[in-house]
Amino acid sequence: xxxxxxxxxxxGWPLEIAALAGLFALAGRLEWRGAGGLGFAxxxxxxxxxxxxxxxxxxxxxxxxxxxxxxATFLLSAYLALYPSLALATASWWATLEGHPGRFLVVxxxxxxxxxxxxxxxxxxxxxxxxxxxxxxGPLAGFAPVLGVYGVTLAAALVAAALARLARAASARxxxxxxxxxxxxxLPLAGSILxxxxxxxxxGKTIDVRxxxxxxxxxxxxxxxxxxxxxxxxLALIERKPADLIVLPETAFPIFLDDLPxxxxxxxxxxxxxxxxxxxxxxxxxxxxxxxxxxxxAFTAKTPDTQRYDKSHLVPFGEFVxxxxxxxxxxMHIPLGDFTAGKTNQEPLHLAGERVAFNICYEDLFxxxxxxxxxxxxxxxNVSNVAWFGDxxxxxxxxxxxxxxxxxxxxxxxxxxxxxxTASIDPKGHxxxxxxxxxxxxxxxxxxxxxxxxxxxxxxxLAPLIICVLLFLPSVVATxxxxxxxxxxAEPAKM
Numbered sequence: 001x002x003x004x005x006x007x008x009x010x011x012g013w014p015l016e017i018a019a020l021a022g023l024f025a026l027a028g029r030l031e032w033r034g035a036g037g038l039g040f041a042x043x044x045x046x047x048x049x050x051x052x053x054x055x056x057x058x059x060x061x062x063x064x065x066x067x068x069x070x071x072a073t074f075l076l077s078a079y080l081a082l083y084p085s086l087a088l089a090t091a092s093w094w095a096t097l098e099g100h101p102g103r104f105l106v107v108x109x110x111x112x113x114x115x116x117x118x119x120x121x122x123x124x125x126x127x128x129x130x131x132x133x134x135x136x137x138g139p140l141a142g143f144a145p146v147l148g149v150y151g152v153t154l155a156a157a158l159v160a161a162a163l164a165r166l167a168r169a170a171s172a173r174x175x176x177x178x179x180x181x182x183x184x185x186x187l188p189l190a191g192s193i194l195x196x197x198x199x200x201x202x203x204g205k206t207i208d209v210r211x212x213x214x215x216x217x218x219x220x221x222x223x224x225x226x227x228x229x230x231x232x233x234x235l236a237l238i239e240r241k242p243a244d245l246i247v248l249p250e251t252a253f254p255i256f257l258d259d260l261p262x263x264x265x266x267x268x269x270x271x272x273x274x275x276x277x278x279x280x281x282x283x284x285x286x287x288x289x290x291x292x293x294x295x296x297x298a299f300t301a302k303t304p305d306t307q308r309y310d311k312s313h314l315v316p317f318g319e320f321v322x323x324x325x326x327x328x329x330x331x332m333h334i335p336l337g338d339f340t341a342g343k344t345n346q347e348p349l350h351l352a353g354e355r356v357a358f359n360i361c362y363e364d365l366f367x368x369x370x371x372x373x374x375x376x377x378x379x380x381x382n383v384s385n386v387a388w389f390g391d392x393x394x395x396x397x398x399x400x401x402x403x404x405x406x407x408x409x410x411x412x413x414x415x416x417x418x419x420x421x422t423a424s425i426d427p428k429g430h431x432x433x434x435x436x437x438x439x440x441x442x443x444x445x446x447x448x449x450x451x452x453x454x455x456x457x458x459x460x461x462l463a464p465l466i467i468c469v470l471l472f473l474p475s476v477v478a479t480x481x482x483x484x485x486x487x488x489x490a491e492p493a494k495m
Contacts, residue, residue, distance in 0.1 A: 010137025310342025
């Protein structure tokens with residue numbers, strides 16, 4: 001629970017390290033079954049308290065029975081808790097295999113990081129509340145442009161392991177204590193130095209962008225009788241004043257493009273001409289009766305043609321049905337619940353004279369998915385509808401994710417959301433402006449597009465994974481020697 005609390009504010013990063021250090025110190029004293037059980041209990045508390053808002057989406061808006069919704073939330077949390085459990089159990093088993101229980105604190109950091117990466121990858125991944133996100137406002141965030149969020153996770157785990165080992169410094173040699181102090185001081189210092197590097201540079205002139213927050217209640221969003229009011233709300237926000245680019249949130253118009261009134265489409269084209277603005281709208285698009293996508297459709301002031309981005313990384317249960325779970329999805333009665341994934345290599349859109357890379361809601365969790373577009377874009381925009389999760393921690397947690405994407409790519413990130421958090425983020429992850437959640441308003445921001453790239457954009461998660469393997473190699477060598485030594489001792493003496 002303390003670990004989950006560390007994600008609540010920028011000041012929470014020391015708590016995250018302290019929670020991990022305590023976990024590592026306790027697990028290092030246990031055999032592998034006990035360490036695994038401790039890791040599971042830690043993970044269960046972490047996720048039950050951190051993603052409790054899943055219950056809101058399943059029960060309040062999915063209309064699933066209270067007990068079944070609670071069970072679904074608990075089971076998801078239990079599944080996610082398997083990853084820290086596996087990391088600690090493996091570290092304990094490996095240290096025992098090596099014949100040196102103290103080696104647990106040497107191998108646990110790379111194993112923790114690999115487990116976090118696995119959680120964000122296996123079965124399409126669910127990296128929400130990955131350890132590195134707690135450091136988006138701390139000194140270790142400086143590693144993100146080089147190694148991404150999993151590199152930050154690794155740095156945090158190394159500091160936590162060093163802190164746990166230092167707590168037992170009475171049994172450590174002077175040289176070991178010196179190394180531990182270097183890790184404790186050196187990694188935050190290195191992160192702060194990296195944070196001073198300008199990984200991108202200004203490109204072209206600033207542009208005026210308006211981010212719209214319609215605040216359409218989730219329980220009425222798909223009500224046909226409410227649709228006219230939704231149109232009126234967004235047209236009023238669009239036409240309030242000019243801008244170079246105006247952005248509406250995900251599924252701002254919650255019916256298929258072909259079903260939108262012709263008068264609305266004509267009005268949107270007229271608005272782009274009258275306001276001299278390009279316009280990006282979240283809307284589902286049906287390419288055939290069986291193929292439809294969660295998309296962003298862009299109208300431009302200089303041409304009647306439109307551009308389009310289709311969401312490629314879909315939400316399990318919410319946007320596609322995992323094998324064997326059709327019965328559960330049918331219980332939730334989710335509108336538009338079986339999308340087709342868009343292509344993974346889509347080009348940035350040309351808007352307001354810039355190359356803009358869009359991602360839609362859940363895609364913001366996966367930095368590795370965004371880097372191909374990000375390297376070619378001057379600006380990143382996330383459009384979301386997190387109203388599914390009510391007035392919960394899901395909103396600020398999602399803003400935290402977007403801030404990490406800004407740091408990883410050294411790009412400004414803009415967020416247009418239905419109910420929050422609509423925000424402007426600079427390339428260092430600082431929030432420059434944000435609308436109050438659950439208000440109907442627009443956020444007017446002046447944005448400086450950038451060019452240039454970061455090591456993370458070039459290499460993705462390859463670098464932190466390689467570092468984890470390299471950190472583990474000395475233990476592999478030591479374990480082989482220890483096992484071979486025990487085998488020799490076990491061999492009967494030759495006559």
